[in-house]
Amino acid sequence: MKLKRLPEDFQVQEQVDLAPHGGPFAFYRLTKEGLGTPEAIDAVLAQWNLSRAQVAYAGLKDRHARTTQFVTIKGGPRRGFRQENLELAYVGQVGRPIHARDITANRFVVVIRDLTDQELAAASAALASIAASGLPNYFDDQRFGSLGESGDFIARPWCLGDYERAVWLALAEPNVHDRPDEREQKRILRECWGDWPKCKALLDRSHRRSIVTYLADKQGDFRRAIALIRQDLRSIWLAAFQSHLWNQIAARLIRLVCLPGQLVTQTIGRRELPFFLSLDDAQRDELAKAILPLPSARLHLDESPLKPLYDQVLAAEGIELRQIRVKYPRDTFFSKGERPLVFRPGELSHDAAADEIYPRRQKLTLRFTLPRGSYATILVKRVCGIDVDDT
DSSP, X not given: OEEOSSGGGEEEEEEESOOOOOOSEEEEEEEEEXXXXXXXXXXXXXXXXXXXXXXXXXXXXXXXXXXXXXXXXXXXXXXXXXXXXXXXXXXXEESSOOOGGGEEEEEXXXXXXXXXXXXXHHHHHHHHHHHHHOEEOOOOGGGGTTOOXXXXXXXXXXXXXXXXXXXXXXXXXXXXXXXXXXXXXXXXXXXXXXXXXXXHHHSOSSHHHHHHHHHHHSTTOHHHHHHTXXXXXXXXXXXXXXXXHXXXXXXXXXXXXXXXXXXXXXXXXXXXXXXXXXOOHXXXXXXXXXXXXXXXXXXXXXXXXXXXXXXXXXXXXXXXXXXXXXXXXXXXXXXXXXXXSEEOOXXXXXXXXXXXXXXTOEEEEEEEXXXXXXXXXXXXXXXXXXXXXXX
16 A cells, blocks of 8 residues: 555645634645645745744645645735645635634545555455444544654653753654764764864754854753744644543543453654554444544643543653643643544545556545644554555
């Protein structure tokens, strides 16, 4: 099985409840291909010489896809522009910046290629199970891009007050997504860690080097050093750790409700998470009704039957609920909210045809909508099993 062989093999269209009725914020439709949302926003900032604070978007869209989403810019130009892999179309003016809560759904078209007849039959059976029982509403790997080779989340030591470990993970730990020059800069830091003048002399001019310059001047002040890292990156670290904890809580509940023979596992964020193959009516009802709050120090579970579940998962992570907070700096917070344990794709349909790229093989085209915050790649993993190739 192969995924994302062509850009049009993975298409996402964001649907929002926000319409232009006038106001100080320019409203745009952003269509991109081969770019992540942050990289596309960087291109917009460079094109129009804007500050990051002026721009808002509702969600992150996959790099390896053809995607459409919406963006607002305070005081932005009333025109669009186009460059390679990116088009920004002016829609009108709105009264406030766009927010994640404005997303009503995301519409997907996904093509899975290079299927044998046997694989196509298995995928069709999986789709029937998904239509009947839904899917675990896990945060998928896109959420965990900041997770380095150790598998230790940056936010974990940060919450526990180990600022040096957090800074080391952020600046020096290798990551599978590193470019060659980035990997070399991190190698220098690891080898010279603590000898800040030497690090400063060897590193290229960059945001990383500016933090090392601070550490050279203020020896050992890792607490302040972490605050010097871009706020949007720090927010991503918190989201990754909180999402990981939620996934572990969801996985534990699924294992409590289901029998081992009903489950298969998939690797997400370096952890093995269970997917149910089938459910009986009682299990289906229990899981469908479950809504799990995002773990943070602001969550109070004293009277909740969920408390033992949360306590067990957090104890395994070496942290307590009251510690899932950032004491410094105070410009970054864990999200507050809740998330259904199971999601069901809407308007789910599929059709098979001969694959024009892989002779004597089949392709499967999926069409569906998902609620805000659910991941199409979770559905694809369930349909394809462990053999999907998305490189």
